[in-house]
Amino acid sequence: MNPLTRIQDFLVEACEQSYFQIWISIYQDRFSLITTKGFELPLPFPSLHDVHRDMIEYPDFTDFYFCYDESRSIIVIRVEKPNLSLERINQLEILLINYYLEISLERERFIRHKMMESIRDISNLDNVDTLLTNILEHALSVIQVADFGVLWMYDEKENALLPRAWAGGPSESIQNMRMNIGEGIIGKTYQEKRTMFLSLLKDILHESSSIRKENLQHLFNAYSFTNLQSIISTPIFVENETLCVLIIYQNGERPLFTIEDKKVLESFSDQVSIALTNSRLFQNIKHQNQLLLQRDEIHDTFMKLSLQSSGMHMIASDLRRMIQLRLVIIDLTDDSIYSSPNHWFSEDINELRRKFNSMDAPQFYSTEQSGKQNTFYLQPVIGINQFLGMLIVEVTDKWLLPINKLIIEQASSIIALEMIRNQTVVDSYYQKTHDLFHELILCNDASIQNTKAIELGIHQPAYYLIILIGIPSHDDIHYMNMQNHRLILENKKRFREYTPIVFGFRNKITIILQSQSDTIDVSGHLKQLQSEWKQGNHLPIKIGIGLQYNRIEDIKKSYNEADKALSYLNHRKQPDLIHYKDIGINRLFIHQSQEELQTFINEVFLPLQNEKEQNQFLEKTLLTYIKQNRSAGETAKQLHIHVNTLYQRLKKIEEKLHISFSNPEDVLRLQLACYLKN
Known part of the structure; x- marks a missing residue:
């Protein structure tokens, strides 16, 4: 027999009550009628204002109050005649405790069930918005006193919090709201990264005073507030960063949210965090998978172009079709330009060569012509460790889609192969021209x-x-x-x-x-x-x-x-x-090595260097004498010596070198040595 049936039987048999009702309020929510016998409906709800009293007598009936969990949950037994003895009341209270424990256990089972449903939903990543709405609905079903809730997410582009999901009745007008960081309860929760639990109307009004007029208007258009009593607003963290705010509202005659409700809401906020984290990971993996698939497709496309040897014009045309941007391929091996569309690029190729002669990584490049700013993305074309040319793409504001960067990077490898192939053909042509020329001259x-x-x-x-x-x-x-x-x-x-x-x-x-x-x-x-x-x-x-x-x-x-x-x-x-x-x-010495020439010079000048004190005098005398065309007067004048002193030195040179200045062959030898030394 369940606890409620025992209570009913006890009231009929032991207390002799043919008229009775059982009302219950969980966490001071409004009373619900559990069972009735004898009374004709409707009857007034029991009063929450008098929970501190044990019994309230009315003309037609009497209410007995039994409170639990510090008066947050109440069971009222309504009878027609209050002929319950203290002993019967004590017996009834024991039965009611069992009943309340059963209700509490059932409530815990319900909360756990909703939690499990939310946890199962987290694995569903097909539609994140639907998932977030479901989690919010589960939270509201567990926190029964909550009237509605909204999940706000920070949007980087708008630098504001936007409503991402809502449940409990707000209309689509709520989508028009844009909450700045620090604005109202929502913005402050995001900014301070802490849960706000407000159960006094004056506190709610104070914290909401910074909300802009247009946001208030959108909020009131979205939901009709009737005696707003309490609010719980909690931040949601994703990868240690505040990303969202989850807020719930309660209307009624008095504040009903409890600390337990705050903990429950924070538990659901953790689930939202997990869901968003999973969504991020899923989207990232999905994106990476798409990039890999696209990379394979791009690679296959360019490999076909390479194998078909379609030429640079075809590569430029197909590349433009893939990225939908104007581009030009510059081959610096022969200063060729391949543009798509034709003749749109007006930059000077020599100036580009000068500026980017050693470029080894992509970069953006801006120029100004006729008052117009032009921005390009430059991809170096490198083959066999050599800078062969560049691929230039017209862009806007120094920005390029990652997939386009990937395509351009892949294309540069194929372009390098094409350039090397062209070089190989030209090298073969030069080799044939070289052989033909030498056949001609031989x-x-x-x-x-x-x-x-x-x-x-x-x-x-x-x-x-x-x-x-x-x-x-x-x-x-x-x-x-x-x-x-x-x-x-x-x-x-x-x-x-x-x-x-x-x-x-x-x-x-x-x-x-x-x-x-x-x-x-x-x-x-x-x-x-x-x-x-x-x-x-x-x-x-x-x-x-x-x-x-x-x-x-x-x-x-x-x-x-x-x-x-x-x-x-x-x-x-x-x-x-x-x-x-x-x-x-010098034609006479073209095919002589440096060693042979140095030996010849040393044969003349080394003997003049045996005596240190005369080293400079004899060598300089000989060089000057030959330079002045063997004129004794001009030589003596250049050396600032007497002509007799010059003759003495010349005699000394003849003795050391075993030559004679009157012998033409010896003079020619000296002239050649002096010429080569100079």
């Missing part, structure tokens, strides 16, 4: 020479001039090829008027210039090239120039002269550009 048959010249693109008749450019050796062959390509491109642009034939092989570039004029002026162009190349690449280049001829068979002679001029620069500390005609007597 051939002695005039008809074969003419055939080879036509194959090379050499015009007849014309004046011909050979220029050789030496590049410093480098361990990285790909780096050497890159330098070759760029130098060849520069020379083609500078000598366009001379219909140049330019090719590179290893660390040497060969230039064949052709002109109808018997004067080919190249010094200015080459000096400027040297200066700009050293400034932009920090590498010196040496240039040898042959003589000009007007016969095909003399191209070989001009080449050999340019080669000797380049060899001379490589073996001597001389300027980095020289014409063969300017070498002079």
Whole structure:
């Protein structure tokens, strides 16, 4: 038999009551009628104002009050005739305690059930808004005295708290509210990161005084408050940061929220935190998964382009279709530009090369033209550890979608492969041109020479001039090829008027210039090239120039002269550009090593250095004497000595070197030694 049936039987049998009612109020909520016998409805609700009394007598009935949990829960037994003895009341109280414990246990089961439902809901990540609303509804069903609740979430873009979920009756007008941080109870809860439990109307009004007028209007439009009595507002933390505020309201005749309600609400706020954390993780994993799928699709697309060898124009076109932004591919190996759409990019390629010659990571770049600010995203194109070019994308406000950055990064690898492929083709062309040219200069048959010249693109008749450019050796062959390509491109642009034939092989570039004029002026162009190349690449280049001829068979002679001029620069500390005609007597020493030349110089000057006290005198005397063309008077004048003293020194030199100044062969030897020493 359940406790309520026992109470009813006890009232009928032991107390002889044929008229009775049982009312109950949990946590001082309004009374509910549990059971009635004999009385005709309706009858008035018992009074919560008189809970401190044990019995209240009315004309037609009497109410007996039994209080529990510090008078927060009350059971009222209403009878027609109050003929209950103290003994019967004590017996009835025992039965009521059992009944109240059963009700409390049932309530705990209900709370636990709702908690479990909420916990099960947390795993449902398909619709977070629905999940949050369900959790809020569960909280309100457990905290029965609450009339409605709202979950507020901070929005970074609006820098305000926005209603994310609500339950208990608010209309859609609540969506118009925007609570600033620190504004009202909600904003203050967020700001101070603590639960606010308000059970006095004056406290509620005080804390709500900072709410803006428009927010109050939206709140009153959303819900009709009737005697607001108490509020609980608690913050919700996600990853140690305050993200939300959960607030519940209670209307009625008196405040009904309890500390237990606060704890229950905080428990549900923890569930909201878990739900939002799971949602974040789920969305992040989902996003990462989408990125991986997109990355695979992007990779497959570009691999197909690469395998099909569609060319740079097709890569630019497909890339623009994928990111929906204007772009340009700049190939610095040959200064080519591939834009999509065509002809939209107006930046100077040489200026970009100067500014970003060593770029190794993406960056934003802004320029201003005709009063308009242009912003670009620059992605370096790097292949075989070499900076080959760049991919430039027009953007807004230095911002680019992560997926577009991913696409651009993938594209740069394919572009690098395409550039290297193009370089390989060009390298093959240069190799064939090199072989063909050397077949031309090694051939002695005039008809074969003419055939080879036509194959090379050499015009007849014309004046011909050979220029050789030496590049410093480098361990990285790909780096050497890159330098070759760029130098060849520069020379083609500078000598366009001379219909140049330019090719590179290893660390040497060969230039064949052709002109109808018997004067080919190249010094200015080459000096400027040297200066700009050293400034932009920090590498010196040496240039040898042959003589000009007007016969095909003399191209070989001009080449050999340019080669000797380049060899001379490589073996001597001389300027980095020289014409063969300017070498002079040095032509005799081009193929002698430095060691051989130093030995020759030492044979003349070391014997003069045996005596320390005369070292400077004899060496300087000999150098001055030869420089003054063996004039005794001019030599003595230059040395500030008497001419007799000069003759004594010259005699000493003859003795030490075993020579005679009257012997032409000895004099020539001394002249060469002095020339080389200088």
